[in-house]
Amino acid sequence: MAGVLIYSDKLNLALELITAGKAINDEVTAVAINDEELAKGLANAGVKVLSVANEAVNVADTAAVASVIKELAGGVKTVLLASNRRGKELAGRLAQKLGAGCLTDVSSFTVNGDKIECQRNALGGATVATQVIVSDKGVIAIAPKSFAPAGEGSGSIELVSLDVSSKVKVLEVKAKSADAVDIEAAEVLVVAGQGVNSQDDLTDIEALAKKLGGEVACTKPVATDKKWLSEERVVGLSGKLCKPELAVLLGVSGQVQFTVGIRDAKTIVSVNTDENASMNQLSDYVLTADLHEVVKDLNSKL
Amino acid sequence: MNIVVAMKQIPDLQQIRIRNRQPVFDDVPLTIGDIDKNALEAAVNLKEGTDANIIVLSAGNEDVEDTIKEALAAGADEAFLILDDDLEDAESSQIATILAAGLKKMDDVSLILFGEGSGDNYSGQVGSRVAELMDLPQVGYVSTIEVNGNVAKVTRSLEDVEEVIEVELPAVISVMAGINEPRIPSVTQILKAGKKPKEVLELDDIEIDLGAATIETNSNLAPESDRKKIVVKSVDELVEKLTAENLIGR
Amino acid sequence: MDEKFDAIIVGGGLAGLASAYTLAQNGLEVLLLERGDYSGAKNVTGGRLYVSPVRDLFPDLWKKAPLERFIAHEEVAMLAGERSLTLRYSGNELANEPYQSYSILRAKFDRWFAKQAERKGAAIITKTKVDDLIIENGKVTGVLAAGDELKADVVIACDGAMSLISERMGIRSPGLPKDHAVGFKEIIELDPNVIEDRFGLADGEGAARLFMGEVTKGKFGGGFLYTNKESISLGMVVSIKDLMEDQDVTAPELMDNFKLRPEVAKLIRGGQTAEYSAHVIPEGGYKALSKLFADGLLVAGDAAGLALNIGVTVRGMEYALASGYYAAQAVIAAKEANDFTASKLSLYEKLLNDSFVIKDFKNFKEAPQVLDNPRFFNHYPEFVGNMMKDIYEIPAGSKDRLYPTMKKYMKFGELWAMLGDLRKVMKI
Ligand SMILES: Cc1cc2nc3c(=O)[nH]c(=O)nc-3n(C[C@H](O)[C@H](O)[C@H](O)COP(=O)(O)OP(=O)(O)OC[C@H]3O[C@@H](n4cnc5c(N)ncnc54)[C@H](O)[C@@H]3O)c2cc1C
Ligand SMILES: Cc1cc2nc3c(=O)[nH]c(=O)nc-3n(C[C@H](O)[C@H](O)[C@H](O)COP(=O)(O)OP(=O)(O)OC[C@H]3O[C@@H](n4cnc5c(N)ncnc54)[C@H](O)[C@@H]3O)c2cc1C
Ligand SMILES: Nc1ncnc2c1ncn2[C@@H]1O[C@H](COP(=O)(O)O)[C@@H](O)[C@H]1O
Numbered sequence: 007m008a009g010v011l012i013y014s015d016k017l018n019l020a021l022e023l024i025t026a027g028k029a030i031n032d033e034v035t036a037v038a039i040n041d042e043e044l045a046k047g048l049a050n051a052g053v054k055v056l057s058v059a060n061e062a063v064n065v066a067d068t069a070a071v072a073s074v075i076k077e078l079a080g081g082v083k084t085v086l087l088a089s090n091r092r093g094k095e096l097a098g099r100l101a102q103k104l105g106a107g108c109l110t111d112v113s114s115f116t117v118n119g120d121k122i123e124c125q126r127n128a129l130g131g132a133t134v135a136t137q138v139i140v141s142d143k144g145v146i147a148i149a150p151k152s153f154a155p156a157g158e159g160s161g162s163i164e165l166v167s168l169d170v171s172s173k174v175k176v177l178e179v180k181a182k183s184a185d186a187v188d189i190e191a192a193e194v195l196v197v198a199g200q201g202v203n204s205q206d207d208l209t210d211i212e213a214l215a216k217k218l219g220g221e222v223a224c225t226k227p228v229a230t231d232k233k234w235l236s237e238e239r240v241v242g243l244s245g246k247l248c249k250p251e252l253a254v255l256l257g258v259s260g261q262v263q264f265t266v267g268i269r270d271a272k273t274i275v276s277v278n279t280d281e282n283a284s285m286n287q288l289s290d291y292v293l294t295a296d297l298h299e300v301v302k303d304l305n306s307k308l
Numbered sequence: 309m310n311i312v313v314a315m316k317q318i319p320d321l322q323q324i325r326i327r328n329r330q331p332v333f334d335d336v337p338l339t340i341g342d343i344d345k346n347a348l349e350a351a352v353n354l355k356e357g358t359d360a361n362i363i364v365l366s367a368g369n370e371d372v373e374d375t376i377k378e379a380l381a382a383g384a385d386e387a388f389l390i391l392d393d394d395l396e397d398a399e400s401s402q403i404a405t406i407l408a409a410g411l412k413k414m415d416d417v418s419l420i421l422f423g424e425g426s427g428d429n430y431s432g433q434v435g436s437r438v439a440e441l442m443d444l445p446q447v448g449y450v451s452t453i454e455v456n457g458n459v460a461k462v463t464r465s466l467e468d469v470e471e472v473i474e475v476e477l478p479a480v481i482s483v484m485a486g487i488n489e490p491r492i493p494s495v496t497q498i499l500k501a502g503k504k505p506k507e508v509l510e511l512d513d514i515e516i517d518l519g520a521a522t523i524e525t526n527s528n529l530a531p532e533s534d535r536k537k538i539v540v541k542s543v544d545e546l547v548e549k550l551t552a553e554n555l556i557g558r
Numbered sequence: 559m560d561e562k563f564d565a566i567i568v569g570g571g572l573a574g575l576a577s578a579y580t581l582a583q584n585g586l587e588v589l590l591l592e593r594g595d596y597s598g599a600k601n602v603t604g605g606r607l608y609v610s611p612v613r614d615l616f617p618d619l620w621k622k623a624p625l626e627r628f629i630a631h632e633e634v635a636m637l638a639g640e641r642s643l644t645l646r647y648s649g650n651e652l653a654n655e656p657y658q659s660y661s662i663l664r665a666k667f668d669r670w671f672a673k674q675a676e677r678k679g680a681a682i683i684t685k686t687k688v689d690d691l692i693i694e695n696g697k698v699t700g701v702l703a704a705g706d707e708l709k710a711d712v713v714i715a716c717d718g719a720m721s722l723i724s725e726r727m728g729i730r731s732p733g734l735p736k737d738h739a740v741g742f743k744e745i746i747e748l749d750p751n752v753i754e755d756r757f758g759l760a761d762g763e764g765a766a767r768l769f770m771g772e773v774t775k776g777k778f779g780g781g782f783l784y785t786n787k788e789s790i791s792l793g794m795v796v797s798i799k800d801l802m803e804d805q806d807v808t809a810p811e812l813m814d815n816f817k818l819r820p821e822v823a824k825l826i827r828g829g830q831t832a833e834y835s836a837h838v839i840p841e842g843g844y845k846a847l848s849k850l851f852a853d854g855l856l857v858a859g860d861a862a863g864l865a866l867n868i869g870v871t872v873r874g875m876e877y878a879l880a881s882g883y884y885a886a887q888a889v890i891a892a893k894e895a896n897d898f899t900a901s902k903l904s905l906y907e908k909l910l911n912d913s914f915v916i917k918d919f920k921n922f923k924e925a926p927q928v929l930d931n932p933r934f935f936n937h938y939p940e941f942v943g944n945m946m947k948d949i950y951e952i953p954a955g956s957k958d959r960l961y962p963t964m965k966k967y968m969k970f971g972e973l974w975a976m977l978g979d980l981r982k983v984m985k986i
Contacts (some may be wrong), residue, residue: 041347053472066464066471066473067445068436068446068447068448069439069440069445071441080493090466090467091424091448091449091465091467092466093352093465094431094432094448095432095436095446095448095482096436096448097432097433097436098400098404098431098432098433098434098435098436098437098440099436099439099440099446101401101433101437102436102437102440102441103406103440106522107399107401107523108400108401108431108433108522109431110431110432110433111430111431117385123526124338126431127430127527128428128429128528129321129324129428130321130420130427130428130430132321132324132326132331132530133326133331133531134528134529134530134531135525135527136526136527136528137523137524137525137526137529138336138523138524138526139522139523140521140522140523140524141520141522148316173445173475173476173479174445174473174474174475174476175473175474175475176446176471176472176473177461177472177473177474178471178472179469179470179471179472180468180469180470180471180472181468181469182430182469182470184518194555218556226485226486227486229486232484236465237320238338238467242325243430244425244430244485245523251555252550252555252556253378259322261322262322263319263321269531269533271552272374272536273553273555275546275550282834284322286537287535287537288533288535289535289537290535290536290537290538291538291546291549291550292537292538292539292540293526293539293540293541293542293543293546294539295543300543303543304543304546304547307543307544307547308547308556320595325832327747327830328902335665335666335669337595337596337599337669435601492704494705494706495589495591495683495686495704495706495708496706496708498683499561499589499681499683499684541602
């Protein structure tokens with residue numbers, strides 16, 4: 007009854023969910039839908055896997071996936087999902103089906119008796135809320151990389167068949183330009199904000215990142231509006247939560263949705279022409295100057 | 309054809325102050341979440357050249373009646389509001405129940421648009437919950453929408469791939485942040501907004517059971533920050549400080 | 559939209575809101591355009607409003623207005639390099655209703671005032687900047703804002719100290735540094751109990767403190783402090799001309815030094831700065847007042863130069879409120895006569911002349927010239943500081959007799975100059 011069911015269509019995230027699930031209850035069951043590789047990978051992490059094979063269920067159909075998981079979640083109290091886009095979209099629908107409370111973007115939790123006290127960012131990242139689901143059942147979506155992936159073990163696979171229909175049709179799947187960068191792992195980040203004048207200036211900024219032994223990251227508009235860098239490099243609430251040793255912020259104003267992604271950095275340097283930029287209040291070193299000059303200067307001095 | 313856009317009133321996040329780690333909401337002006345504005349703009353773009361009617365749907369406290377003018381000025385044709393002062397702190401499941409009840413009072417709804425997340429809570433649940441309550445198909449994180457008869461062709465933008473999806477209407481679609489540049493209404497549009505039709509219901513009018521709360525909030529605090537905030541005057545001084553901290557030149 | 563307004567008001571500060579409120583109350587169609595996120599969002603003031611002179615102009619307004627504390631205690635401090643002299647004044651007229659003056663926070667007050675004007679029927683649109691006037695045959699007929707042409711019988715320019723609107727109509731020449739000061743202000747949050755203890759305040763009471771001398775390093779100006787309900791408004795005013803002439807010190811540095819003065823530091827200890835702002839103040843006095851009207855145009859508040867800098871304090875808010883009110887009265891009369899020419903609108907000037915506003919300006923006519931004298935901001939504070947030191951100091955040895963101590967300061971030349979300055983001050 008008290009068991010945990012976990013689901014993500016991404017193996018790496020599902021493995022993290024196993025670790026999170028074990029912190030709640032020893033009895034962790036995983037779900038795989040039309041994906042034998044995923045089922046095997048999960049079984050190799052030592053859990054029981056319910057493997058659904060039904061071509062009518064497309065993982066792109068949130069309603070169908072929610073129906074499947076509801077069927078399989080009969081006996082459990084808590085369902086863990088990944089808080090990536092797919093997982094977040096699923097969370098609300100599944101919770102509504104289960105009559106469950108739901109928390110998404112949960113970055114950590116502590117188990118206190120039968121209560122799971124979850125931490126998640128609130129108010130756009132200005133605050134961290136500690137919240138508890140008090141309904142009988144709960145759906146929790148866990149932010150990627152909040153838990154280590156589960157190690158090896160020996161689990162089992164049980165094939166399940168279910169009857170589900172679908173109202174959506176996937177016409178095409180296009181890969182996004184692959185950017186294999188892992189800004190969360192970088193020790194040093196040089197973050198380009200909208201203060202950067204043009205895409206050409208990124209060459210110098212990349213050179214600086216290289217000299218500092220780090221990666222170039224950016225604020226959201228630099229990736230989504232200007233499309234100068236891939237979304238993989240976005241720091242913040244809807245991007246990555248990073249903890250580098252050193253973060254050099256270039257032309258970043260410091261809105262909450264961004265700062266939430268960098269506030270765990272050990273040392274923060276802010277370069278901004280505006281001495282009153284809110285980012286300066288949250289930085290260790292503040293240099294009021296034109297970032298383009300500063301980057302050139304740093305490149306020549308390092 | 310009606311296109312409904314669900315929009316949430318939120319405090320202007322940039323103006324919330326933190327005092328003793330607590331957020332202070334006194335005198336913080338109210339506005340509408342950015343992504344919800346993207347959803348409205350998407351609706352306005354869809355409407356162009358059709359006879360579609362855009363209804364903005366919102367649940368919240370009495371101030372919504374004022375706040376929603378922004379949406380009426382930016383292209384919504386009418387507003388459907390469900391107001392109660394207790395709704396300020398209502399949780400996602402309750403808001404979804406209310407919005408679904410409102411939707412059930414409307415005719416000929418073909419698309420219900422949401423933002424990927426509200427400006428303050430950003431939990432991305434309400435749209436999905438409404439889809440379930442209305443038993444409709446849904447697609448989230450949508451970057452493009454095309455309507456052809458009774459189907460919509462949309463692009464869902466995931467972290468690694470883009471899915472081009474065809475979905476039967478009516479459907480629930482949540483748009484991704486920043487997919488368009490919401491228009492800034494002109495003065496005349498703002499003045500006209502005041503005269504657009506508004507259906508305002510009290511929570512009591514819709515006779516629904518909100519159900520018990522499913523979430524309790526134990527605390528909501530700003531993280532402690534003890535940044536040094538040292539102002540350096542030159543690049544040389546910066547290099548010197550960072551070298552001293554062994555952060556560069558290792 | 560073909561709709562035409564009776565009046566369009568540019569700027570939703572106190573002058574603009576007072577106009578909008580009064581016009582709407584009298585049933586006129588009025589549109590107010592404010593470029594800020596909301597009225598009061600960026601409006602800077604020291605924070606002391608003298609309600610007495612404007613109480614009767616807005617009889618319904620004051621009961622519920624979000625005023626902070628009534629000022630029951632006045633202090634002026636002369637700061638010298640290492641010492642200071644403070645005068646404290648308390649009086650019955652300060653501590654009894656109706657109270658003369660209150661501390662206020664514009665973000666709260668203006669926003670609330672805007673709501674009241676809306677309730678009376680004014681259309682208020684924020685986040686919208688007026689870019690230009692529409693002028694036809696030498697007469698103002700509307701404004702251009704965000705690409706829209708908006709028409710009205712009269713435009714009232716209430717767009718503050720840097721008014722572009724009145725410059726556009728040529729009724730005011732671009733500002734000269736000598737006619738302006740710059741003000742800085744911080745709002746420092748403190749627990750109400752701490753405020754009341756520190757300043758010795760009873761319930762609802764507030765304190766006003768002014769600082770002269772070392773604060774501005776001898777420049778024309780001074781520092782001020784007002785207690786609000788849960789915060790302190792601390793700031794200073796300095797002449798732009800003096801600042802420009804002295805390359806050694808910047809305004810933010812002056813402000814930092816001011817906060818470090820022990821007399822000030824102990825009052826704000828433990829507080830958190832919630833807001834920092836800076837703003838220009840017109841301070842040319844009566845002689846620098848602009849022309850107040852043209853065909854289809856009226857100018858009110860700071861836009862017309864209606865702020866008085868008396869050295870350490872600035873008064874502008876009640877002038878803004880009153881001029882907004884009188885501008886509205888002139889428009890109401892013009893509407894009745896359906897005549898919006900300059901000659902009809904000149905009623906505004908007449909009303910202002912008969913009111914406390916222009917009387918104050920005439921009474922203080924000499925103030926800018928007299929006070930533009932470094933002795934007031936530098937020499938006298940130092941002088942009284944030293945004198946007091948000699949009076950109060952008990953040295954290791956025996957203390958001098960008091961008379962020779964005093965006499966040391968009473969040199970003939972000193973006395974003569976002081977007398978001269980004093981005579982000029984009497985003219986203010
Ligand atoms: C729900 C939601 C989620 C969001 N998630 C994220 C997120 O994950 N990550 C994110 O980053 N944003 C996010 N945002 C957007 C966020 O609110 C801000 O819009 C964004 O962070 C601003 O980016 P910026 O600082 O680069 O740009 P701006 O705010 O435009 O700031 C540019 C800065 O550059 C400075 N500048 C200009 N020229 C120069 C120069 N020559 N030299 C030096 N400095 C200069 C300016 O003074 C300014 O401070 C989100 C928003 C919402 C509503
Ligand atoms: C530091 C400081 C201390 C002061 N202390 C005091 C004091 O203690 N007591 C006192 O009585 N007075 C004081 N004053 C003066 C007082 O604040 C002003 O005289 C008063 O605010 C003037 O009101 P106003 O409505 O004319 O102008 P403002 O309050 O400046 O309002 C002008 C409005 O117009 C808007 N605006 C400008 N241009 C446009 C445009 N093109 N389109 C649309 N909107 C526009 C602005 O956003 C603003 O809201 C002080 C001033 C300063 C700076
Ligand atoms: N109170 C509300 N009224 C109308 N729409 C809402 C409300 N709350 C949330 N929404 C919609 O649901 C979306 C997701 O909200 P959330 O689940 O809070 O992240 C928002 O982007 C809005 O489109």
